[in-house]
Amino acid sequence: MQLSPRFKLLSQPLDRYAVGLVVLLSIAIAILLWVGDRTAPQVKEFSWQGQRIDSTNISFALTFNRPMDRDSVEKNLKFEPPLTGKISWSSRRMSYTPIAPATYGKSYQVKLENAYDRFASESGQKKAIEPFTGSFTTPNPYFAYIGSQGEDKGRLIIYNTLQKEKRVLTPANLTVLDFRVYPDRQKILFGAIDGVGKNLLDQKLYVVTTGIDREDHLTSNQPTIKPILGSDDYQNFKFDLSPDGKNILVQRLSRQQVGRYGLWLIQEDKPARSLENQPGGDFMFTPDSASVAIAQGEGVAILPLEPQAPPLDFLPRFGTVLSFGRSGTQAATVKFNKDYTRSLYLVNNQGLQKELTKISGSILGAQFDPQEKTIYCLLTDVEQDPAKNIFREKPYLAAINLESAQLKRLLELPSQREIQFSIAPDGESILLNSAIPSSEPTNSQNNADDSAQATRNPRTPKAPTQLIILPLNSSSTASAQPEVLSMFGTFPRWLP
Structure with a gap:
């Protein structure tokens, strides 16, 4: 068969x-x-797990093994300490964007339990998610400044506010004039003059290591200083470091060719080269690090980082740009009015030009808070002394709501011009220097007024400038009490 x-x-x-x-x-x-599938839903990935998160980290993501009941997830997501934010979804992926950066110097836990998958109610077999706990940390708060008293005078210093550790980064023979911090906190770019002669026109650029290790602590390693730009053929004036730390711009004047003045670009491991641009005034990098805003003529030009390149944009009404918001979509600018007053304007990439305040005094500085809802500014009142028939400018720190343009005075300051302030990257406080008046001269006061300090700024007050931290309380900023530190210096800046 x-x-x-x-x-x-x-x-x-x-x-x-x-x-x-x-x-x-x-x-x-x-x-x-x-x-049916009886396995419990679970978190497969947490994008910030075990990482050190700074203010540049905008959001994190939780990825689940199946589509989730979104309301149950949002209701049961907890943070210790609290971290308010906004939630968005894309299939099995949830994104969380904090409204404000996480507070520096903290350890955070992210917890989720009692959440269910999308089909739990339909099947009648509700099985809670496997309890999830994730964690991340934030950097320790550091700031840098230029000392103005005793052995610290003219030297670059960093300070850890949690461990109360202070480190002097530069030797006594260099008088530091200004500096910029690299985004990774590992280095600081600074301009300084040699102790011999102390001529401001002989400023040179250097880079120094901070000694902060990967665990965010100060090591015992000695700072290493590397020369970046000399001053034999050119005089170096203002400089700036791009937000990504890859570009340096310097205003230079030739010592041999009369009138040759403009911006020079220094890129990683490349020699300095002239941009051959039209000479201008005050300048700063844009947040994308790809262009520069510079005062030219009767306006502000946005120039690319290419030799002889035409402007990308021009703002004809304004004299200078004071700062950009973190998003890069808006900036604070100053307009010099014909009646000798000054106006602070909010300008954005949608064509908005909004006057925030108009004063008869000076606008010394302005910075956005991380949420870009408030701008903090250093302004002055003009006061007349009837006895001497002279006018004085009295500075104060103010906060302006960007939506309502309402101005709130935060801190009255002594009469002086050399004031700088810096908003902490997490938006929790403001660091500034202020003159501390004294009726009788002291040794430290006399030391603060020597020739090097006078060379740096002839208007430097005789009273020493002491560092102050002003906490920013979102519920009642006006009631915050400033903390006067035991350090004397200028140009205080938080590390990113």
């Missing part, structure tokens, strides 16, 4: 094994479909 082709095929052992496997798999699939 001859078998049909079908039975010939099944007569082979391998064929019988394959058919049996198919049958078993079919039965297993049928059972699974009838019983």
Whole structure:
């Protein structure tokens, strides 16, 4: 008897094994479909797990193993300490964007439990998510400044506010004039003059290591200083470091060619080169690090970092740009009015030009808070002394709501011009220097007024400038009490 082709095929052992496997798999699939998936939902990935998160980290993501009931997730997501934010979804992925950066110097836990998958209610088999706990940390708060008293005078210093550790980074023979901190906190770019001669026109640029290790602590390693730009052929004036730390811009004047003045660009491991641009005044990098805003003529030009390149944009009404918001979409600018007053304007990339305040005094500085809802500014009142028939400018720190343009005075300061302030990257406080008046001269006061300090700024007050931290309380900023530190210096800046 001859078998049909079908039975010939099944007569082979391998064929019988394959058919049996198919049958078993079919039965297993049928059972699974009838019983349902009884495994609990779970978090598969937390994008910030175990990381050190700074103010540049905008949001994190939680990825689940199945589509989730979004309301149950949002209701049961907890933070210790609290971290308010906004939630968005894309399939099994949830993004969380904090409204304000996480507070520096903290360890955070992210917890989720009692959440369910999307089909739990429909199937009637609600099984809670496997309890999840994630963690991340934030950098320790550091700031840098230029000392103005005793052995610290003219030297670059960093300070850890949690461990109360202070480190002098530069030697006594260099008088530091200004500096910029690299985004990774590992280095600081600074301009300084040698102790011999102390001529401001001989400023050179250097880079110094901070000694902050990967664990965010100060090591015992000695700072290393590397020369970046000399002053033999050119005089170096203002400089700036791009937000990504890859570009340096310097205003330079040739010592040989009369009138040759403009911006020079220094890129990583490349020699300085002139941009051959039209000479201008005050300048700063844009947040994308790809262009520069510089005062030219009767306006502000946005120039690319290319030689002889035409402006990308021009703002004809304004004299200078004071700062950019973190998003890069808006800036604070100053307009010099014909009636000798000054106006602070909010300008954005949608064409908005909004006057925030108009004063008869000076606008010394302005910075956005991380949320870009408030701008903090250093302004002055003009006061007349009837006895001497002279006018004085009295500075004060103010906060302006960007939506309502309402101005709130935060801190009255002594009459002086050399004031700088810096908003902490987490938006929790403001660091500034202020003159501390004294009725009787002291040794430290006399030391603060020597020739090097006078060379740096002839208007430097005789009273020493002491560092102050002003906490920013979102519920009642006006009631915050400033903390006067035991350090004297200028140009205080928080590390990013």
